[in-house]
Amino acid sequence: MLNNILKNISPRYVYFMGSLPFLILVLMAFSNSLGIDPVKKLEHELGDFSIKFLIITLAVSPIQEIFTVNLIKYRRALGVLTYFYAMCHFLTWAVFDIQFIWEQLIRDLIKRPYITIGFLAFVGMTPLALTSNAFSLRKMGPVSWRKLHKLIYPIGLLAGTHFVMVKKVWETEPMIYLSMILMLVGISFVIRQRKRKL
């Protein structure tokens, strides 16, 4: 039933809906409505949307297995949105927060574990984003393409860890996000193990 409805909904709507938060944030920035520290607000909101899209992306195959709702055709759009928000999050930090003070930027990337881990997640996602098109899939062949895209699991764990570590004390929200990622990675792993056995 749900699958029938989904048949008629193009992934383009996911791109459209997914870019709305970005557009709203840009509008808010231009209209001075991001609050007292707009730089941090923008940085945090972008990171937050990235991790939200990451979680939805990771949920696609468990949802298919458990609820038999097929969202696979939206997964690429969700993944690309995850990367887009991660990139904006990183750029906001580099451009507006650290402001290209290279020495500080590089030292932060190396010396501060929460930044290093977040940056690794972003860098790790880059080849996945770049190969998120039909051409790359054809060129690479489905086997090695799929192998490459399995990287999203360790990347997801890095991203969740980054969010938890950003906070100075143990906070509930990032812990919930990390637990969700752990759960989804776990379920995907179990699904794969089972399929292998069959």
Added chain:
Amino acid sequence: MSYRYKSDLSIRDVTPESFFISRRKLTLGFSAMAAGGLVGFNTANSEEAATETPNTLEEISGYNNYYEFGTGKGDPAKYAGTLTTEPWSVKIDGMVEKPGEYSLSDLLEKMVLEDRIYRFRCVEAWSMVIPWRGFELADLLEFAGVKKEAKYVAFETLLRPEEMWGQNKNYLDWPYREGLRLDEALHPLSIMATGLYGKSLPNQNGAPIRLVVPWKYGFKSIKAIVRITLMEEQPRTSWSIANPREYGFYSNVNPVVDHPRWSQASERRIGSGFVAKRQPTLLFNGYGEEVASLYEDMDLQAFY
């Protein structure tokens, strides 16, 4: 008091309470973003960065770290209204001649209130300029009569989880505690603030009485104080209990002593929006002339 501190910032440096939207030159910031990595406005060492841009009451009272009311910067403004600040009393105990539970209004009658405009530097590498109203901590200590054996002053925030919801969470080991070495506490720059912009402190800024030590990171300036204890040994302090590697007892503003989480070399002045240039952080937050002598023989890397 042998000498009273004179601020290098005058009332002219203070932005009126009204909110200045014109200060936020946003468009510029975004054209820079559009140009992406090509622009690069690294001016950490520019002369211009040293100019003071004082903060509005809205900024000072809307952007706070006060984990008793939540960990978000906007949380204290949202939730601190629940705190009852009257009546209020401060217990002064330990190595003092006149220990006791003093009502705040009685104490204030004995103190001379004055306005002090200070730079305020958070350990998270942001800063503000704040027009406090308060009295010198030294005056209060003189009133209480510090005994010879005392070497440190410990402070405690109110513990009242029913009015401070964050105290129901295990963010920190409540109540919040801070401390100073006695000579730091007696320094004329150390004040007990009771007001902002000539009015009473908003709850989120630490009403009704808080410490302000402008050459140290903001978390040293403990809010809503109910207890002051003079002691011989160095008191334990909340953030260094939570994470001793990251937060030390002294926590003097120092651009060359790196914090594991943030480079302390530069800071962002709150209130200048997207184009705010990072400015270099000054040793002792720019109060070196007044306080450097306190630390003459100390290794500031080891005693961070």
